[in-house]
Amino acid sequence: MRLPHSFTLLSTFTTLSSAFYIPGWSIRTYKDNDPIPLQTNKISSPLTQLPYAYSELPFVCPAKKDGFGSRFGSRHVGLNIGEVLRGDRREISDYQLFMGKDVVCAHLCDAEMDAGTAATARRLVQEGYVAEWIVDNLPGATKFVALDKKKTYYAAGFKLGYNEADKAYLNNHVTFVLRWRKYNGDNNKKVIVAFEVYTKSIAGHQGKCPESLDDQPPLELALPQVPDPSSADPERTIDDPDGKIIIPYTYSVYWKEDNSIEWANRWDLYFVNDDESVSVHWLAIINSLVIAFLLTIVVAIVMLRTLSRDIHNYTDLDPETKSQPSSSNSGNLLESADDLDDTPGWKLLHGDVFRPPPLGGLFAPLIGSGIQLLVVIISLLLLSATGILNPSYRGGFLSFSIFLFVFAGLIAGYVSTRVYKTFSGTNWKKNALLTATIFPGFVFSTVFALNIFMWVQESSSAIPFTTILALLFLWAGIQSPLVYAGASIGFRAAPWEPPTRTTQIPRQPPSPETVKWYLRPLPLTLLSGLIPFAVIFIELLYIFKSLWADKSSYYYMFGFLAIVAVIFFVTVVEVAVVATYLLLCKEEWRWWWRAFSVGAGSAVWVAIYSAWYWVAVLGVRGWRSAVVYWGWMGLGCVVWGVMWGTVGVVASWVFVARIYRAIKAD
Template identity: 60%
Template sequence: MRLSTTLLLLPAALVSVSEAFYIPGWSIRSYKDQDPIPLYTNKLTSPTTELPFAYAEQPFVVPVTHDGPGSKFGPRNIGLNLGEVLRGDRISVSDYELVMGKDIPCAYLGDREVNRNDVQKANRMVRDGYVVEWIVDNLPGATSFVTIDKSKRYYAAGFKLGTFENDEAYINNHVTLVLRWRNMPDHPGRKLIVAFEVYPKSVSGPKGKCPDNLETAKPLELVVPQGAESLTIPYTYSVYWKEDNSIDWANRWDLYFMNDEESVSIHWLAIINSVVIAMLLTIVVAIVMLRTLSRDIQKYNSISGPSSDAEAKADLEDAEDALEETGWKLVHGDVFRAPALGGLFAPLIGSGMQLIFVTLSLLVLSAVGILNPSYRGGFISFGLFLFIFAGFFSGYYSTRVYKTFKGDNWKKNALTTGLIFPGFLFATMFLLNLFVWAQASSTAIPVTTLIALGAMWLLISLPLVFIGSYLGFQREAWEHPTRTTQIARQIPPQPWYLRLIPSILIGGIIPFAVIFIELLFVFKSLWQDKSSYYYMFGFLGLITGVLILVVMEISVVMTYFMLCYENWGWWWRSFLVGGGSAVWVFVYSAWYYFTKLQVQGWTSGLLYFAYSALACAVYGVLLGTVGWVASYAFVRRIYGAIKAD
């Protein structure tokens, strides 16, 4: 009774704990009047290129002057977690002075002399639509929008570097910063920042001071004046504090996703579409399992059972008909025969188990709120660490499959498991990083970070793979319900839809139909918005569950059809059919690139297709493992239900 009561109270306790503190931001930051507040600069991103750049390192930006231990906010560069480094964040303290509650109509930041080459670079970045990301109190500076009916306000992270009109580029060298605050409950005199808005403007003014009139000042064109060798860009800013009690501190990120509420109906349409497809496929599987397959098993067992000579003679014709109807029974001596390239198959299954663990863990962490946009880089950091430590599961399940194939060199299998798939990922990232290095993008992974990643792989993940493999090899091999014959049965000619390529495409199109509506939002968040993917996890969690169910069912159906046509080579086929939707996802990514994106430059195009292919490979291995697990359980079940000689 005590145990059951504890289990019932556990969910309530978890909810109360999650409400007691703000996990990603770790704690609420409050300020009192006249407290200095740092403004951090991060990076420049563009929807037309996949190359972000560090804002503070640009030649047209005023460099930071107060740097070092003597400054108010410490050293210039801020320490980043691994996820922030990999996603291209480069956070630095700026010279913008923000003081809680103090309005600044206009303040002069500094001038920057820009030569012709740097002017051309700034001009090009403005033309490419680069967006600036600043941070105050862990909130990105936002461009504010209002819905058509003016009933709601919503934010888009970042603000334009400049404007491009009539084939002329203008840089936004003046910003009006609006910070919204509210009083902290139960703490008189303490204030919370609930919104950070940036209103950029291009103004031309005198050196060393603010323009006389910001409203009437002419914009500053990015052109070097005739007879001069450089362009002077003056930077100024204004700060205004506004009390806003309509925004709760815990919900201050909602405004960044408010514009996505209009697409909620489409998300639910995607879920309904997925559920309908899953239900139809479930009906098909139920018919196969409960009617056709069950009838075959009962009929064959009744004929194969003990009977008199007269009964046997009378049932001879029925027995021949039953054998003809149950073609899958004819391959009982080959169905558990080890597949070709089993030394590659087992490591792939192990890597798939590793990816399944990582994916489900990330969905759970996102659902409970540990991973959300205020924990910058948290999703990548957690995913990487989970992948490293899930090497244990990879080694364990890989060796269990390997031992099922009568393999005895578990160390070789463990080494293959620990190197082949992680090595493929690491080598691909390294090669792509060479192209990013050449462009001096902030997503270029530093050498020290690459060394750290390699050390995590070889010194942590690989030993865990060996530990898991050792424990898996100590377990007994999975027992199969039928014995394997010495001579393999010849596989007869197969129908066109059961051949390799058609079966993969047909088996992949149904899982793809489950997710293709939601894919539009996923691609938009990853390649265009680049910062608003957290709101999708609620929908992705539901669709992922349906997707796994559909992959399991389609793999079982295709395996059953293969066995009915006396094709016992289902091991690889179930894996490939399960991951077949990855082919359609890659085709969809190509369609999205040519129809939705306006990516410029061959480097950005290369990065897009390379990262898309890499993601599809991970997706394919994960779902391929799901398909194989379902098919393996199905085959063991049906052959364990018959009375084979």
């Protein structure tokens, strides 16, 4: 299969702006007998993770140079960068659609299939591949009716064929049902409100339409049989290696007026908004609220009771004791540990708690990238919850993700440099370079490695070479200079002054034997990540289903997702605060990376959940799908960990600064 046409950076941004779509806007009207293009897109399967371009399949009708589709200009439809990344490959076909004109049956072409092509077709049918075609931005849908016959819903796409008694049959006849209504009551303007596709397998009508679509034998994907020359049994046959299968492609078109569907709500049928699903989401939110409420009580006890008692006990000490010079470093807030044995452990760490962490050159860029990701996620949730980003805007989610990530580089550079300067760093240009390259470079390298694999597999999800160049330009030509600009602004800003001074000689950290098991790095990360994960695991099931299992469905419950995200954010903050306080009480002053691992702990559970989903739910076939699944899920877990690890650090930083500022004020 050939790679599709490449896309330049300029066309990417042009398409991004022109494809902007909100239900109720961008209405396209037609008059009677207006030609309407039918676009073929990709085929995908719930059993594999490798989509392919429909127009590049070796057994379908190739587009004719002077065919019906040529009247619309270029057959290849310009795609935004999000569509390219998700594997869309749209091309205008030669199926002839005219507004309001019914076609009982029309012959498209006869395709020829040899042994190799037949094997490919059988494999795709056996793996349950579904084709997606598009008319007026609506995917062709398979219609389903609920058991109570009160609700109708759509599943995007239609099956290439079906299996029966170990035989594969190809659906070579399609019936299009297009529903329309008048636009604002104008008889001369009509809008399309639904696009349904019904398939059938019909054999024995090469070069023409069958006399009747009923009671026709199906088209089996089997080569003609010849006697087996290696067998003495004359009745034993094998596939003719030189045999051919002729596939006649035909179609029917029916237009139906339907005033029950508003144009602004025509996508609603693709969203299975049943009562059970809504109830599960509300139960998930209630579950999340209960967890967050219980955790809030724990934090309140720590903050209002334990901390208040700690600070009160400290303020009751003799002022001379608190100000007595220390043999190691005079002038500290707390000078003599011998005189303060009754004070809480965290009070003794005033000279070390704000000491720069090890690998600070990596820590600051990670925090900058984490804030960058957080800005992207918050923006996407707001745009999705308000309906600006929705499934009808194809590729919009990915396009806006890249756009926001690139321009949030300004914030990443600023935050990273402020953190770096807090740790007394002076080479801010080096820090800006690391911020612009470490995390974005890791993401790009992972995507590039997966893309090479997709190229080898000839999947439509392989990114064209010039799109790779466009992504490189976005990274090196726009994002990196923005990081540098943000770093320049951040370095000129006044450094953050910690409330206590750091001693010259580091305090001896507690020995591992004296630390409780649950405060050791690995158990602390796992336990701290489990609580936030419990908030989101139900919502993850729906997200995973739309991404990996049922590709004909769309995730659309962004309102629920926004609520759960807020609860999750609060939970991560509270867990980080409690974990950091427990570490400080045990005189563990090396809290920076611990706070990061606590915030990122839920990423470990997401990875574990991904493994369970792969084994127990997904049931995909082959190692190729495993490479795709684990490649993207591994990258997703790293992104998740960096983002929420940053939230854990910021929350702990604010908490630690607040409690030490409180004792300084006293």
